[in-house]
Amino acid sequence: MRGRVIKIINDFYYVKAMDNNPQFECKLKGTLLKERCYPLVGDVVELKITDYENSQGQITSICPRKNRLIRPAVSNVDQVIIVTSPKEPNPNLQLIDRILVWAYFEGLKGIICINKKDLDLEKTDELVSKYTKAGYDTVKTSAANNKLGDLEYILKDKVTVLAGQSGVGKSSLLNTINPEFNLRVEEVSKKAGTGKHTTRHCQLFEVKDGYLVDTPGFNKKKLPDISPYELIHAFPDIKAYAINCKFNDCSHRKEPGCQVRPQVGGNISKSRLDSFVNLFEELVEQERRF
Numbered sequence: 001m002r003g004r005v006i007k008i009i010n011d012f013y014y015v016k017a018m019d020n021n022p023q024f025e026c027k028l029k030g031t032l033l034k035e036r037c038y039p040l041v042g043d044v045v046e047l048k049i050t051d052y053e054n055s056q057g058q059i060t061s062i063c064p065r066k067n068r069l070i071r072p073a074v075s076n077v078d079q080v081i082i083v084t085s086p087k088e089p090n091p092n093l094q095l096i097d098r099i100l101v102w103a104y105f106e107g108l109k110g111i112i113c114i115n116k117k118d119l120d121l122e123k124t125d126e127l128v129s130k131y132t133k134a135g136y137d138t139v140k141t142s143a144a145n146n147k148l149g150d151l152e153y154i155l156k157d158k159v160t161v162l163a164g165q166s167g168v169g170k171s172s173l174l175n176t177i178n179p180e181f182n183l184r185v186e187e188v189s190k191k192a193g194t195g196k197h198t199t200r201h202c203q204l205f206e207v208k209d210g211y212l213v214d215t216p217g218f219n220k221k222k223l224p225d226i227s228p229y230e231l232i233h234a235f236p237d238i239k240a241y242a243i244n245c246k247f248n249d250c251s252h253r254k255e256p257g258c259q260v261r262p263q264v265g266g267n268i269s270k271s272r273l274d275s276f277v278n279l280f281e282e283l284v285e286q287e288r289r290f
């Protein structure tokens with residue numbers, strides 16, 4: 001039988017069988033332990049049921065991973081939904097673009113969710129238009145009014161990470177999607193002997209045939225180890241014009257023959273070019289340090 005690891009507590013792996021069967025509490029097969037093959041939350045595994053009545057099983061192998069994030073430690077993630085709001089707090093556009101860059105280089109699809117649309121519909125639509133133009137899917141929600149728009153459809157059959165600045169309503173959205181998220185618990189496992197060493201595993205929550213990764217505080221991301229010149233790939237809106245700039249190392253700031261600058265305010269939002277320029281500088285700095 002095949003299933004997905006949704007939670008890990010100490011040596012116990014909680015596996016949801018693929019065909020909607022109940023959840024099984026599993027131990028690892030001896031050979032996996034010997035080879036130090038430890039499953040991650042998100043892993044698809046083969047399992048053998050050892051006791052149906054008490055929902056106990058054994059994980060016999062781990063299927064190849066599509067990808068693997070380090071923090072949170074989770075595998076087989078499909079997409080990241082970046083939650084923002086029109087006000088209270090005002091959107092942090094630089095943070096959104098930064099997370100989009102991180103997502104691109106992790107191979108994840110980036111989607112923008114504008115929550116709190118009840119506070120300012122006009123500003124909400126401005127954000128929708130900004131990110132649609134940049135090439136991203138967007139969704140408008142109001143957790144306060146139980147309005148999820150297409151969010152549930154977007155989550156269907158996917159493993160999704162929620163990100164975004166503090167106060168935009170990530171927890172509220174989770175609770176609107178499934179009130180059981182209220183029961184979110186910190187599970188801390190103490191390693192025998194040291195007493196101080198603690199591990200915090202993330203958890204997957206079931207939503208609409210898909211899963212949401214529970215990652216409190218997942219926010220600021222170190223930039224990936226890429227050359228500044230690779231950054232353009234994470235900005236499809238700018239890249240479309242940058243390929244025609246006169247100089248192929250154009251920084252789109254003051255060079256003659258730049259095809260990006262004339263698009264600002266039109267096909268390219270000013271905030272997107274600002275983000276690009278700032279992140280480019282940061283990558284140049286990062287490269288200089290090594």
Ligand SMILES: Nc1nc2c(ncn2[C@@H]2O[C@H](COP(=O)(O)OP(=O)(O)OP(=O)(O)O)[C@@H](O)[C@H]2O)c(=O)[nH]1
Binds near residue numbers: 119141167217
């Ligand atoms: N008006 C309005 N307020 C909302 C909405 N969603 C959440 N809020 C409020 O916004 C505040 C922050 O919501 P949270 O869900 O805690 O935000 P968060 O993103 O989880 O914040 P962190 O846990 O700090 O990352 C709370 O007071 C919510 O009641 C919404 O759709 N509309």
Ligand SMILES: [Zn+2]
Binds near residue numbers: 242245259
């Ligand atoms: Zn240019």
